Amino acid sequence: MQDKKTPERSIQRRTFLKGAALGLAATALPSRDAEASIWEAFFQKHFREMSEAEIRKVIGRLEQEYEQKYKKKITVGIEKPLPGVLFGYGLDLSRCIGCRRCVYGCVDENNQSKDPQIHWITVLRFKKGEKWVDLEESEKYYNPSAVPEEEYFYMPVQCQQCENPPCVRVCPTQATWKDEDGIVVIDYNWCIGCRYCMAACPYGARRFNWTDPGRKTEELNTETHYLGNRPRFKGVVEKCTFCIQRTRKEPGRYPACVEACPVGARKFGNLLDPMSEIRYAIEHKRVFRLKEDLNTNPKFYYFFAYGG
Amino acid sequence: MKKTIMTLLMLFGLLLSAATAAVRADTHEPDVPKKLFVPPPPFTPGIYPCSQCHAGMPVDRNPRKLQGMHDNIALKHMPGGWCFDCHNPNNRDTLRLANGKIVRFEESYNLCGQCHGTILREWKAGLHGKRTGMWNGEKQYLLCVHCHWPHDPKFKPIQPLPPPVRPSDIK
Amino acid sequence: MKNLIRNFFIAGRQVLIGDKTYYAWIAFLSVFILLGLSAYVDQLHRGLITTAMRDQASWGLYISNFTFLVGVAAAAVLLVIPAYLYNFKPIKEIVLFGELLAITAIIMCILFIMVDMGRPLRVWHILPFIGSMHFPSSLLAWDVVVLNGYLAINTIIVFYVLYQLSIGKEYKMSVIGPLIILSIPWAVSIHTVTAFLYNGLSARPFWNASILAPRFLASAFCSGPAIMLILFQLIRKKSDVEIDDRAIFKIAELIAYAMGLNLFLLGAEAFKEFYSGTIHSYPIEYLYFGLHGKTALVPWIWSATILNITAFFLFLFPRTRENFTTLNIGCIFVIIGVYIEKGMGLIVPGFVPDTLGEIYEYIPTTSEIVITMGIWALGAMLYTVLLKFAVPIYTGKLRFEMKEQKSYKASPS
DSSP states (O other): OOOOOOHHHHHHHHHHHHHHHHHHHHHHSOOSSOOHHHHHHHHOOOGGGSOHHHHHHHHHHHHHHHHHHHSSOOEEEOOOOOTTOOEEEEEETTTOOOOOHHHHHHHHHHTOOTTTTOOSOEEEEEETTSOOTTOTTOBSOOOOSSBSOTTEEEEEEOOOOOSSOHHHHHOTTOOEEEOTTSOEEEOTTTOOOOOHHHHHOTTOOOEEOSSOOOOOGGGOOOEEETTTTSOOOTTOEEOOOSOHHHHSSTTOBOOHHHHHOTTOOEEEEETTOTTSHHHHHHHHSOEEOTTGGGOOOOSEEEEOSSOO | OHHHHHHHHHHHHHHHHHHHHHHHHHSSOOOOOSSOBOOOOOOOTTOOSTHHHHTTSOOOOSOOOOOGGGTTOOOOSSTTOOGGGTBOSSOTTEEEOTTSOEEEGGGTHHHHTTTOHHHHHHHHHTOSSOOEEBTTSOEEOOOHHHHSOTTSOSOOOBOOOOOOOOGGGOO | OHHHHHHHHHHHHGGGOOOHHHHHHHHHHHHHHHHHHHHHHHHHHHOGGGSSOBTTBOOOHHHHHHHHHHHHHHTHHHHHIIIIISOOHHHHTTHHHHHHHHHHHHHHHHHHHHHHOSSGGGGGGGSTTTSOOOTTTOHHHHHHHHHHHHHHHHHHHHHHHHHHHHTTOOOOHHHHHHHHHHHHHHHHHHHHHHHHHHHTOTTOTTTOOTTHHHHHHHHHHHHHHHHHHHHHHHHHHHSSOOOOHHHHHHHHHHHHHHHHHHHHHHHHHHHHHHHHOOGGGHHHHHHHHOBTTBOTTHHHHHHHHHHHHHHHHHHHSHHHHTSHHHHHHHHHHHHHHHHIIIIIHHHGGGGSSOTTSOOOOOOOOHHHHHHHHHHHHHHHHHHHHHHHHHHHHHHTSSBOOSSSSOOOBOOOO
16 A cells, blocks of 8 residues: 655655755754654654654653653554454443543543643434434433433434545544554654544544644543544644554553443444454444445444334 | 252263363354453442352342332343342352352352353454453453343443533533 | 846845835834734743634634635636637736735745644744655645745745846747646646645534535635735835726726625535535534524625625726725725635634534634734735835846846836
């Protein structure tokens, strides 16, 4: 898929940019105290174009930067997709009670900004018996004293990890792509913040860091992944990655939202494994995917375990 | 005589279950994992073993309003049911299936499965209920009774966590 | 080559010389540029939170202006076609100023994209060869190609023509002919690609209508020429440049046709949306009538519609078209009308309701407006400076000789 660029070309790029950047340096950046790492960050290549050694160097720099910034050791993983794995997700709408435990479980795990608030999961509430699949009549700010409410039902929405992702197609810099295990990831160091992907996403799944993310050091999850929950910075887009830092391991943990759900409405597993829970759901229940008419082919399946 | 019939029945049952297991293995249906990792049953603290009180007590099979230790139980499960539909009158530290088979509290799902068969099957497959742990390794199950209080099993409403901040309030 | 550079600097000196009005105008624009710059520095520092854009409406005023200005840039083609292909003399003489406007508009477009970016220093990531441009998949990559290409083509044409004029020679069609021919489809392409940028998003039914690109072009052929008509009148008032009334009236006539087409396409879209009344018509409903009590855009879009219809009739009848009062009123109507329709009127409803059905009414912040005004001021200054540079050469006041010696006669205006 990805065309590897020749080393010479990369070197050319670097020298060219260094020249160009020196000019910029005089005006745009604090040149005297400019740390080497600022320049390294500026010249950092696309994640998929880096060699193993280059990646290791970048990870070293990032971990150092994070430690300086947060006074805490944060490990940045670079686990590759597991062979023979295509992740899929199931959500049982007959059980979801709209309690938003998943929303906040996700925030705890994935180091989103708390101020300003960034949520990767949106829970929509619909009135029973009224039209709902177009989402137009949804309510996401509902706040009753207890859920579930008699006359409503709920539908959480997050990145649907499309097999045919419109966001990837439109990204002008290839900063977001679909990995072999089906997870759509973002290189936060390559994203230019044009937000074209946000316009393209039919599921409102992508979030932008409108300013520097605000989160207390003690609330940081220190187990991170380069393409996942490592601390982000202002001006880049982020979204759900199926908890890549947890799931892309052997053995790998369930995503945080799966574990946070008090009613067990969330299912996760390998679509290529016939014995997985997600396959069981697909084979035994009537599943549907959101906005199927758009042909995005999500790997996020909604189903009704009973009733429905 | 009775014993022989029972033994025969049990043997037949065993064969039957072995056969179904074989059939199941043929289909895509995941069977019970070799080991079910379930946390201990959620007993009210200090209440187990039940025999610490019940050992010397006479068995009262009459439905009535429970007093004392069990005054919190007003059975809202299985109309017309009573304690010994599930609890073993002969040894309170265990449960008993309708067919007389004794079941430990740690395997109470077998008891629930007597009526809720499809749910038991889906629970084993990982569809019903919550699983935690490793998606491709050791998974922790929860017992039915961790979420459904057996004497009133309907899931109780809970308070939702706060709604998101509105875009106009993000400054 | 040496000559060329030297001449360039001599001509450039013109930029510094002017009367009081000129200095006042430059000072006036500088105030806005500086205000915009300071707002931008703050935006760089704090991030785009200084804008009213949020996840629900992730594009706003900047992209609206970008879209409008692509149209303005594309419209230079309207002058090029009759000038070079049909040899319509009166237009041919002034085509240069249209192309200068195109250059200015493209540069403004680039600036609007830059201020909209979350990480502007990483802009090199989007470039081919040194970055990882997602071509041909991303329409934004296409836009980078076509906009920069258009900028290059127009810059080459303009500076070649100016250079030839400056040394007292007629430009050679054999040199710029192919470029001019190329610039015609290219101008169409910049606006088509920009339309496709929105058009290709199935997530946004308001944009995902095949009528979008034709509507873009039709409205661009109204707004761009309307701006030029006003500029031509200013240029001929302020300088020795002679612009034939016939050229102005001809362009006005073309605006009438373009506006007629634009209104027809709008009607076609409105019919489809409102008659079928599917859930996909919520955005247009929001735009024209409001949705769930949210009506921020309603007065704007109706004003735009009325202005456009009025302008259509003003340009349609020779009597009003050839009267400079009504002509100018028409121009201003078209500019405002299309600015609303192809700016905020196009971008904002793409996000209302958002893809999960939420309605967030985007209303730009002061910071956004100040930055936008700064870029407009910068554009105005750039165009002024370009004129200052080009007009003396164009009118023959500034001539260089081909010899090495600096024997030029310059009489600054």
